[in-house]
Amino acid sequence: MSLADGFGEQNLEDVVSVLVRLVEAAGAAIIFVGAVIAFARFLLVAFRREGLDPFARLRLDLGRFLVLGLEFQLAADILRTAVAPDFTELAQLATVAAIRTALNFFLGLEIKEETELVRADKAAAAPPGTGAHPP
Amino acid sequence: MIATVSRDAAVLVTAAGLVVATAALARTRRAPLALALLLDFFTAAALLRLAAPPSWAALGAAALTIAIRQLASRGLAAARGARHR
Numbered sequence: 176m177s178l179a180d181g182f183g184e185q186n187l188e189d190v191v192s193v194l195v196r197l198v199e200a201a202g203a204a205i206i207f208v209g210a211v212i213a214f215a216r217f218l219l220v221a222f223r224r225e226g227l228d229p230f231a232r233l234r235l236d237l238g239r240f241l242v243l244g245l246e247f248q249l250a251a252d253i254l255r256t257a258v259a260p261d262f263t264e265l266a267q268l269a270t271v272a273a274i275r276t277a278l279n280f281f282l283g284l285e286i287k288e289e290t291e292l293v294r295a296d297k298a299a300a301a302p303p304g305t306g307a308h309p310p
Numbered sequence: 311m312i313a314t315v316s317r318d319a320a321v322l323v324t325a326a327g328l329v330v331a332t333a334a335l336a337r338t339r340r341a342p343l344a345l346a347l348l349l350d351f352f353t354a355a356a357l358l359r360l361a362a363p364p365s366w367a368a369l370g371a372a373a374l375t376i377a378i379r380q381l382a383s384r385g386l387a388a389a390r391g392a393r394h395r
Contacts, residue, residue, distance in 0.1 A: 196312060199312065199361055200312055200361075202361065203312070203315075203316045203319065203357075203358055203361040206323075206354050206357050206358055206361075207319045207322075207323065207354075207358060209354065210323045210326060210351060210354045210355075211326075213330075213350075213351075214326040214329075214330060217330050217333070217334075217347075221333050221334065221337050222337070230334060230338075230343055230347060233347075234346065234347065234350055237350050237351075237354070238350070240354075241350075241353065241354055241357065244357060245357065248357070248360070248361065267366070267369065270369050270373075271360055271369065274360070274369070274372060274373050274376060275357075275360070277376075278353070278357075278376050281380055285383060
């Protein structure tokens, strides 16, 4: 009897499958909650008069939720590789992981740039002589 | 189960994006801002669609959405950067 038979390869696959679903659902929930929060905050912000661009912060926060959700989904992709899938599943997994990794990288870059622009907007909006410096 | 829920969630997020972008356009009269908001919500929807075991068509659609988003947001960031200089 091989080790795989003794341990129960099918059991391992079942456990990994449940874990993948849990982590994937957590990632999807984070993305969905982020979108709901962004929508609710948009409704609050849209009809208020504010000096600074109120939507920049909103986009930043939504971007952060997307990045966090993506991290969970990437973790689920890595877990999926623990059980040997067939070639088609493996190719799909590789494509999904590539899309998510690329998006994660670009979102991180965008968040950094957007944060700098928000700081620049704040500095430009502050009246001269107030000594308002970005943190 | 997850597939159905995440597809429904994706539809809701897409609808929310359309509402947000339309309202932002009406409120600010700034088309680039409305487009950026719309693309953010569409990206969230594309990621939710990828949560279920995806078909090749869904993968292609998600990759295309994200590529368009990157292209548009690069263009918008460049335009904004030029205004700041």
